[in-house]
Amino acid sequence: MTTIAMPKRMIEIKHLKKSFGREVIFEDLNLEVYENEILVIMGSSGAGKSTLLNVIGQLEPYDSGEIHYHPALFEGTKVPLPFVFQEFDTLLPWKTVEGNIRLVAKDLSEGDLQAVLDTVALSDHRYKKPSALSGGMKQRVGIARALVCHSKILLMDEPFGSLDRDMRLKMQDFLLDLQSRTGLTIVLVTHDLEEAEKLGTRIVNL
């Protein structure tokens, strides 16, 4: 008899409801996020994509329903649900690339720092400030910041939305390569169908 290994459910959402005042953003939402997949959440503006990601990332409360997180998500990390934001102005402009990365990982060893800088191809830019970097590089600093948290999942809120087309395509390739090398689970929000089809293991439309 052959047994097929079922992928691990990292996050399981059941009958989730979220509203702002009287406006219901979504209700009776059911969703699973599996290990090692890139789950793309799509939808038009105002559909509640970023709100859903904020709820998954525990940045916003929800009204009713359930969210179950696999215990493995919380093992060996103080930041189990790191974000990569669309606005790369969440980088601290008064700190260098290294300073921005070290801010979120207190005891980051030199070796680990170098490894993550190599992973995001920023070793030569370690001492530069964000103002001296291109949009794609800034976004890679944001990804590096999330990687040093040693979490098993990345939450990405329209991460390439502010980039021009060429840079966006390069960053999509970079993300696919990164995911295949690290086996990270990624939940990515986008409104771009082309991007969703290229990146997504599965696509959910809100």
Next chain:
Amino acid sequence: MKTNRIRLYKFVIMALFLITWEAAAKFGPFSEMLFPGLATIGRRFWGLLLEEALLFKTLYSIAVVWLAMLLSLAAVVVLLTLSRASLFVKTAVDLIRAFAAPVPGVAILPLVILWFGLSRTSMLLIMIHATLWPLWTQLSLAVDRLSQRFSRFERAYRLSHWKRFWHLYCLGAAEDLKSALGVAWSRGWRALISVEMIFGITGSQSGLGWLLYERRMYMDTAGLYAGLAAIALCGILFETWIFRPEKAGEVT
């Protein structure tokens, strides 16, 4: 290139001003007692430096403004911390600021004298009033801006209180702090000179304001101009050099 031209223009304007002044003093219809020449003012300036402790009085005035600014800054840090924790505190401080900020320090002087007399405490209170509100206004705006920008980041990455306080807010508001101190200095310096002139009546205080009052009493017009020059030089020193805002290209 443009900077060099501006420097040249400033030099020419200053030279023209000084030549006109000297010409008016020499050939104008004014008495030497009212309108002394530049050499007389220069000699008096030097004399005041040597005999009347002009330097000490200037340093005294600067120290009072700095003390008031440091006390105000400490108060603002406490108030900002409290206002981050409680919307009630923020609303209360903003409301008090709306009432208090437009009132010049000298205007509350009678009230302060009634409560505390002509004392150092009174002078310090007026100075704190002059410096506190510019610091609060600018720094609370900076904290609001930083909070809005980094709110999701600081929560998603579970930054400690220290990291939030120092790395996000203190370092993030450094430029705003410099500019806020510049405004506070400017308001504090003007308030101090006025207050010293009034407090100096009792002879219980020192400072540049008192020096001006004293020179007028002795009809020492050259000394009066020398005192005014010292006040202007201090203003230029602090506003142009120490609290000079960063130029666009310098911000990294």
